[in-house]
Amino acid sequence: MNNYIWLIPILPLAGFAINGIGRNTLSKGVIGFLGSFLVLVSFGISVGVFLQVKSTGTPINVTIYDWFALGDFHFPFAFLIDQLSSIMLLIVTGVGFLIHLYSVGYMKDDAGFGKFFAYLNLFVFFMLLLVMGSNYVIMFIGWEGVGLCSYLLIGFWYTNPAYADAAKKAFIMNRIGDLGFIFGVFLLIKYFGSTSFAEIFSHAGTQQYSAVPYVLITMLLFVGAVGKSAQLPLFTWLPDAMAGPTPVSALIHAATMVTAGVYMVARSNILFTLAPVTMHVVAGIGLATAVVAAIIALTQTDIKKVLAYSTVSQLGYMFLGLGVGAYTGAFFHVLTHAFFKALLFLGAGSVIHACSGEQDMRNMGGLKSKLRITFITMLIGTLAISGIPPFAGFFSKDEILAHTFAASPAMYAIGVITAMFTSFYMFRLLYLTFYGKFRGTHEQEHHLHESPPNMTVPLIVLALLSLVGGFINIPESLGGHQWLAEYLAPVFQKSAALFTGSQLTGSTEIVLMVVSVSGAVVALVYAYVRYAKNGHVPVSDTGKRSPLANLSYHKFYLDEIYDTIIRKPLDWLSEFAYNNIEKLGIDGIVNGFGKGSLDASRGLRLLQSGNVGFYIFMMVVGIVSILMYLVIKF
Amino acid sequence: METLNHNIQAIPLNHYILLCSIIFSIGVIGVLIRRNAIVIFMSVELMLNSVNLLLTAFSVYHGDATGQVFVFFIMALAAAEVAVGLAIIVMIYRNTNSIDINVLNRLKW
Numbered sequence: 001m002n003n004y005i006w007l008i009p010i011l012p013l014a015g016f017a018i019n020g021i022g023r024n025t026l027s028k029g030v031i032g033f034l035g036s037f038l039v040l041v042s043f044g045i046s047v048g049v050f051l052q053v054k055s056t057g058t059p060i061n062v063t064i065y066d067w068f069a070l071g072d073f074h075f076p077f078a079f080l081i082d083q084l085s086s087i088m089l090l091i092v093t094g095v096g097f098l099i100h101l102y103s104v105g106y107m108k109d110d111a112g113f114g115k116f117f118a119y120l121n122l123f124v125f126f127m128l129l130l131v132m133g134s135n136y137v138i139m140f141i142g143w144e145g146v147g148l149c150s151y152l153l154i155g156f157w158y159t160n161p162a163y164a165d166a167a168k169k170a171f172i173m174n175r176i177g178d179l180g181f182i183f184g185v186f187l188l189i190k191y192f193g194s195t196s197f198a199e200i201f202s203h204a205g206t207q208q209y210s211a212v213p214y215v216l217i218t219m220l221l222f223v224g225a226v227g228k229s230a231q232l233p234l235f236t237w238l239p240d241a242m243a244g245p246t247p248v249s250a251l252i253h254a255a256t257m258v259t260a261g262v263y264m265v266a267r268s269n270i271l272f273t274l275a276p277v278t279m280h281v282v283a284g285i286g287l288a289t290a291v292v293a294a295i296i297a298l299t300q301t302d303i304k305k306v307l308a309y310s311t312v313s314q315l316g317y318m319f320l321g322l323g324v325g326a327y328t329g330a331f332f333h334v335l336t337h338a339f340f341k342a343l344l345f346l347g348a349g350s351v352i353h354a355c356s357g358e359q360d361m362r363n364m365g366g367l368k369s370k371l372r373i374t375f376i377t378m379l380i381g382t383l384a385i386s387g388i389p390p391f392a393g394f395f396s397k398d399e400i401l402a403h404t405f406a407a408s409p410a411m412y413a414i415g416v417i418t419a420m421f422t423s424f425y426m427f428r429l430l431y432l433t434f435y436g437k438f439r440g441t442h443e444q445e446h447h448l449h450e451s452p453p454n455m456t457v458p459l460i461v462l463a464l465l466s467l468v469g470g471f472i473n474i475p476e477s478l479g480g481h482q483w484l485a486e487y488l489a490p491v492f493q494k495s496a497a498l499f500t501g502s503q504l505t506g507s508t509e510i511v512l513m514v515v516s517v518s519g520a521v522v523a524l525v526y527a528y529v530r531y532a533k534n535g536h537v538p539v540s541d542t543g544k545r546s547p548l549a550n551l552s553y554h555k556f557y558l559d560e561i562y563d564t565i566i567r568k569p570l571d572w573l574s575e576f577a578y579n580n581i582e583k584l585g586i587d588g589i590v591n592g593f594g595k596g597s598l599d600a601s602r603g604l605r606l607l608q609s610g611n612v613g614f615y616i617f618m619m620v621v622g623i624v625s626i627l628m629y630l631v632i633k634f
Numbered sequence: 635m636e637t638l639n640h641n642i643q644a645i646p647l648n649h650y651i652l653l654c655s656i657i658f659s660i661g662v663i664g665v666l667i668r669r670n671a672i673v674i675f676m677s678v679e680l681m682l683n684s685v686n687l688l689l690t691a692f693s694v695y696h697g698d699a700t701g702q703v704f705v706f707f708i709m710a711l712a713a714a715e716v717a718v719g720l721a722i723i724v725m726i727y728r729n730t731n732s733i734d735i736n737v738l739n740r741l742k743w
């Protein structure tokens with residue numbers, strides 16, 4: 001199997017090359033088939049690799065070639081497939097394939113069909129590099145590459161200036177994070193003399209460093225994660241990233257790329273465990289992001305925006321989990337979130353497709369009977385994200401919350417409130433979209449239809465996964481057998497040995513579960529009363545909003561605040577620099593040289609008087625002065 | 635030849651140098667202050683010949699014939715130069731009816 005590992009990333013790259021070159025010449029059928037099929041083959045190989053890691057229990061290390069060497073410092077282009085990356089591989093290629101399949105239907109009328117698939121394949125390639133790299137440098141290549149693809153795909157319909165702006169925003173915000181990441185890698189090289197995961201993690205903790213380098217390194221790496229995974233204060237790009245086509249939102253901005261930060265932190269778990277200060281920061285930022293994004297999601301009216309904020313909020317949960325040391329729980333949530341959030345986005349895409357591009361939920365409603373498959377699958381997704389047992393989200397979210405309770409009951413309380421918000425806004429979305437009467441135009445109503453099979457099949461598969469995905473890690477308190485935790489144990493072994501927090505008893509865990517589930521159910525019922533019972537959209541969502549709702553609807557005015565404190569001063573500074581430094585300074589010097597030599601020439605030209613006597617006189621003066629110089633010198 | 639050398643060496647070298655410097659300076663000043671192209675020409679010849687004289691003197695004092703060989707070259711060169719230069723002056727005179735170099739100042743900016 002090891003001989004085929006390099007094929008996993010190469011196949012999507014080949015897809016990118018072929019689709020990119022043939023985007024105007026190949027037929028849509030060929031492009032769609034090629035794009036999806038190559039990812040499917042990658043998925044097949046990934047399954048093989050996964051089974052091998054599972055049966056042998058040892059990580060696979062494949063060195064493709066020695067990339068470059070600086071003195072004694074070698075950068076091998078190598079892949080590391082261990083328990084963690086083998087599961088990520090399955091998510092990226094598996095969910096990636098389903099979304100490719102879905103895109104064949106979703107994008108079939110788009111002029112940029114070939115370009116779309118080329119970008120999508122390129123994204124899968126970079127994501128696989130990120131996941132498979134055996135050192136931080138390879139990971140960084142993938143890290144940058146997915147950022148690029150995200151930019152390209154958000155700005156896919158670049159003729160709309162707002163979409164192009166959203167793409168730029170995402171790129172720039174990611175760039176801030178990337179800077180932190182690369183500085184973190186520099187520090188790793190400084191302190192450990194290596195970028196390889198295996199070397200760094202085996203040395204971590206054994207060297208006599210104080211906590212300072214660990215805190216510095218992990219803080220910088222975490223800045224990278226904050227940018228990539230859309231945490232406070234850099235999360236505002238993710239909701240804007242919904243400008244891209246819906247499959248892109250599902251693949252990049254829900255299932256895979258945005259979880260790269262979580263993956264990276266989980267991968268570097270030992271470094272983070274050795275830096276308790278960073279762990280507190282991670283937990284704090286995660287929790288703050290979760291609650292802020294959930295509050296914003298409560299009042300959004302754009303179906304994709306709700307899901308986007310929900311993604312930010314769920315990512316916050318994952319970081320909360322990482323911060324309290326629940327690495328398995330956080331990663332488990334990455335896995336289940338990939339299923340149900342991809343499902344919800346694809347479902348939303350199906351709804352938007354049916355409503356002829358309408359995204360405002362206030363103009364939807366009553367789609368339950370028209371879009372049966374979409375409705376049922378989205379219901380499953382909503383139940384899963386709301387944490388209703390036995391759906392996938394329940395188990396993963398509960399594991400994070402249980403660990404949070406062990407770390408700090410106050411954080412747990414906020415976490416549960418956030419979970420209630422989650423349940424409320426998701427059911428609000430569901431009721432507004434599928435219940436009541438259709439509120440759009442007649443033309444849209446006439447056009448309503450269920451999506452074609454290649455769009456509904458991925459929905460069904462993802463719905464099944466959202467249904468059963470949680471069963472791989474049933475907590476022992478529910479009589480389960482934590483298969484995922486056992487499987488991932490080698491990765492988190494060193495951190496687990498250092499873990500000092502208290503363990504919860506089984507009965508406490510069950511009480512916590514009951515609390516969070518009942519919270520979710522209460523929120524569900526409230527959403528039903530508010531949005532489904534009366535069959536019309538409440539005034540508070542159409543007309544004038546209360547001050548608090550207004551704050552939430554306008555995203556806490558965060559964009560405006562950033563505009564005022566960052567963009568405006570920067571604009572002012574640029575303006576100042578342009579007028580003074582550029583125009584007066586640099587232009588002044590350059591033009592000064594030109595003008596100066598012109599003036600000097602104009603003056604010196606007069607020496608050329610045509611008077612031969614004067615020439616001779618000057619010549620004699622010159623010769624005499626040279627002679628004088630030589631005489632004095634010697 | 636021996637007597638000639640002897641006679642030349644009877645006068646100290648300083649005197650030759652002094653004489654040549656004077657002749658050379660006369661040439662330089664002539665070039666600088668005269669306006670007639672032919673006189674300037676003659677002054678240039680004067681400078682050339684002062685150098686020739688100096689070369690010969692050094693040659694004798696050092697007992698090395700190279701200096702005198704150079705003198706022959708310079709004389710040949712000077713003859714060629716005079717031929718070309720006088721031809722130019724003649725042509726200038728035909729065209730402008732003047733050989734005053736202050737009148738010939740059209741070659742300028």
